[in-house]
Amino acid sequence: MRTTIVIGLFGLLLTNCSMAQKAEKEAVRKTIIAFAQAGDNNDVGKLTELLDENYRVVMNRLFGSKEVAIVPRSVYLDKIRSKEWGGDERKTDIQMITINGTTAQALVTMKGKKSTFVSLLTLVKGLADQWKLVSDVPMIQ
Numbered sequence: 001m002r003t004t005i006v007i008g009l010f011g012l013l014l015t016n017c018s019m020a021q022k023a024e025k026e027a028v029r030k031t032i033i034a035f036a037q038a039g040d041n042n043d044v045g046k047l048t049e050l051l052d053e054n055y056r057v058v059m060n061r062l063f064g065s066k067e068v069a070i071v072p073r074s075v076y077l078d079k080i081r082s083k084e085w086g087g088d089e090r091k092t093d094i095q096m097i098t099i100n101g102t103t104a105q106a107l108v109t110m111k112g113k114k115s116t117f118v119s120l121l122t123l124v125k126g127l128a129d130q131w132k133l134v135s136d137v138p139m140i141q
Helices: 002-041 044-050 073-081
Strands: 051-060 068-072 090-099 103-110 114-127 133-141
Touching: 002 044, 002 090, 002 103, 002 114, 044 051, 044 073, 051 073, 068 073, 073 090
Parallel strands: 051 133
Antiparallel strands: 051 068, 090 103, 103 114, 114 133
16 A cells, blocks of 8 residues: 555656646747747847846857857847847747756757758746746857
């Protein structure tokens, strides 16, 4: 009888953990979709909400460079504001989301009319339980 109760409680615990994990992945997914749409619409206000203060784009040998370039949040937002970046209609495909406590990583393809990016996005969960992007490591296809 005790064994049955213990197995039942263990099963209930696993079910609850699985449901919580699904909810977190959905929250991360929604944040990524909102990020892509805000970039497509050059919506600096929305991006300001979605990007952690430490956000950066890590560009490894992009656009003909032979080096790694780091674009901080302020420069990224300026490029969106000036419409140098963004303003495309992209289809966002999230291939994978991995959550490790209050950090998440996602493999995302954003295919637009201008270009296709495959990015590794890192998100952090803040004190208000809101997921925010902290880094984007894109590659152009």
